[in-house]
Amino acid sequence: MPKTQLIKNLALVATICAFQYVIAAESGNFDAAATYQSTCYACHGTGQAHAPIVGETIEWEIRLEKGMNTLVKNTIEGLNGVMPARGLCIICSDEDLKALVEYMIEQSQ
Numbered sequence: 001m002p003k004t005q006l007i008k009n010l011a012l013v014a015t016i017c018a019f020q021y022v023i024a025a026e027s028g029n030f031d032a033a034a035t036y037q038s039t040c041y042a043c044h045g046t047g048q049a050h051a052p053i054v055g056e057t058i059e060w061e062i063r064l065e066k067g068m069n070t071l072v073k074n075t076i077e078g079l080n081g082v083m084p085a086r087g088l089c090i091i092c093s094d095e096d097l098k099a100l101v102e103y104m105i106e107q108s109q
Contacts, residue, residue, distance in 0.1 A: 032103035039089045049082045060108040
């Protein structure tokens with residue numbers, strides 16, 4: 001990866017992390033919809049890195065066949081070197097990540 005691209009990627013991650021802290025501080029409670037917009041949408045709203053797009057029912061049904069526990073585990077640990085561990089949500093607990101997965105599935109039905 002070229003050095004300029006690496007710097008851009010790091011800047012994006014820093015921006016996302018800062019935005020997550022603002023959301024958490026303002027709300028005091030976990031908001032799956034707001035967190036989805038700040039962390040998940042970049043891939044799951046656009047299809048980047050072959051991520052299943054929220055709203056594409058069939059794509060999410062295929063993933064649900066693996067079971068909710070597997071989807072949450074993949075979210076926590078990352079997947080195939082493409083899905084980053086914790087979806088880059090450094091402030092999300094495991095329960096928050098589960099709520100995010102549930103939110104994306106609900107929005108895809």
